[in-house]
Amino acid sequence: MNLELFIARKIHFSQDGGRQVAPPAVRIAMIGIALGLAVMILSVAIIVGFKKEVRNKVIGFGSHIQITNFDNNSSFESTPITIPAGLRDSLRAFPGISHVETFATKPGILKTDNDFQGIVLKGIDEDFDWTFFRDNLKEGEIFTIDPKKNSTDVLISRYLTDLLGLKVDDTFLAYFMQEDASRTRRFHITGIYETGFLDYDKLFIIGDIKQVRRLNEWEDDQVSGVELQVSDYDQLDQIAENLFFTLSEKQDRLGNTYYTRSIKELNPMIFSWLDVLDVNVVVILILMLAVAGFTMISGLLIIILERTNMIGILKALGQNNTSIRKIFLYVSFFIIGKGMLWGNIIGILICIIQSYFRLIPLDASTYYLDAVPIDLSLSSLFLLNIGTLSAAMLMMLAPSFLITQIDPAKTIRFE
Structure with missing residues (x-):
């Protein structure tokens, strides 16, 4: 039996009067993860869709490669x-x-x-x-x-x-x-x-x-x-x-003499502009991960402080720091997982709505498109989820070290 997982489930899924108990900081952390992932899904879907739509239109008028007179x-x-x-x-x-x-x-x-x-x-x-x-x-x-x-x-x-x-x-x-x-x-x-x-x-x-x-x-x-x-x-x-x-x-x-050029060489300004959009995606992903990560750090710290007495008792019973840290990393995993679930639901739902109903328009004279494009692949969705989960869990390692500073002799005497 995995003792750490058992205790973590008791902490996270504890019930009070038929409802799950969750401190406000934990709920905020969960919302931060959900909104962060939803924004990342939308950002990737919109940028990839925009690049593909503009690229296809340029290619539609000039094909992929042209052979002309030198x-x-x-x-x-x-x-x-x-x-x-x-x-x-x-x-x-x-x-x-x-x-x-x-x-x-x-x-x-x-x-x-x-x-x-x-x-x-x-x-x-x-x-x-x-x-x-x-x-x-x-x-x-x-x-x-x-x-x-x-x-x-x-x-x-x-x-x-x-x-x-x-x-x-x-x-x-x-x-x-x-x-x-x-x-x-x-x-x-x-x-x-x-x-x-x-x-x-x-x-x-x-x-x-x-x-x-x-x-x-x-x-x-x-x-x-x-x-x-x-x-x-x-x-x-x-x-x-x-x-x-x-x-x-x-x-x-x-x-x-025959002269061969790709569509990128024929339209360097357009394709250079599209390449710059990749930088915007990276910036958005980093910012969203940072915001979601910091909210999760604060949420985990709140949980640890609330469970200081329990940590002291576990240490007094012989539980080592590594084992106790695992408990709270499991709790973090539950919170992050629930936030990611809602983030996927929100992000994918907005993508589907925009893809079919085109509710958000664009000025075609400026953006070459009359509505915000959407292109979300399963591979992109998978990589976003794996990346978010990995980054968030790595960020949880630092606050979990607080457990090693808790002295059981000073904590178990207080409720």
């Missing part, structure tokens, strides 16, 4: 590269690559009778993955690419349709500059998308790649670049590096 500048008026069928097959077979698609871009001006807006026409081919835009489609439908027909159908953002007073099935004129001459194209809106990422929503129109080739007077195998999707985002940097060295010494039939 001579390109940072503008959307790109220098083309040629993509032979053999290179496509090699990229599809490259380790870690799950999807390959080509694209071409052309900056222009979208004009109606009342207003105008600078845009980028992104031409896509039959191999384009529509998953991202299908998930963010608000009105209309996705158009199809006919390899034998130059389509005028486009997908346009809600920001642009609201700005210019357009709707599904409307047509509009877009103007493109080409060697000091202006070229006009009329496009037909088949669908309206809205991602909440205004930096891109107010810029991109998705259309047929053949339109861009005609505007730029390119041949059928010329494109602005190739977009690649990886099967495992955690391996993105390594895959991009391997591709860079594989293609850096290759040239297309016109002598152009």
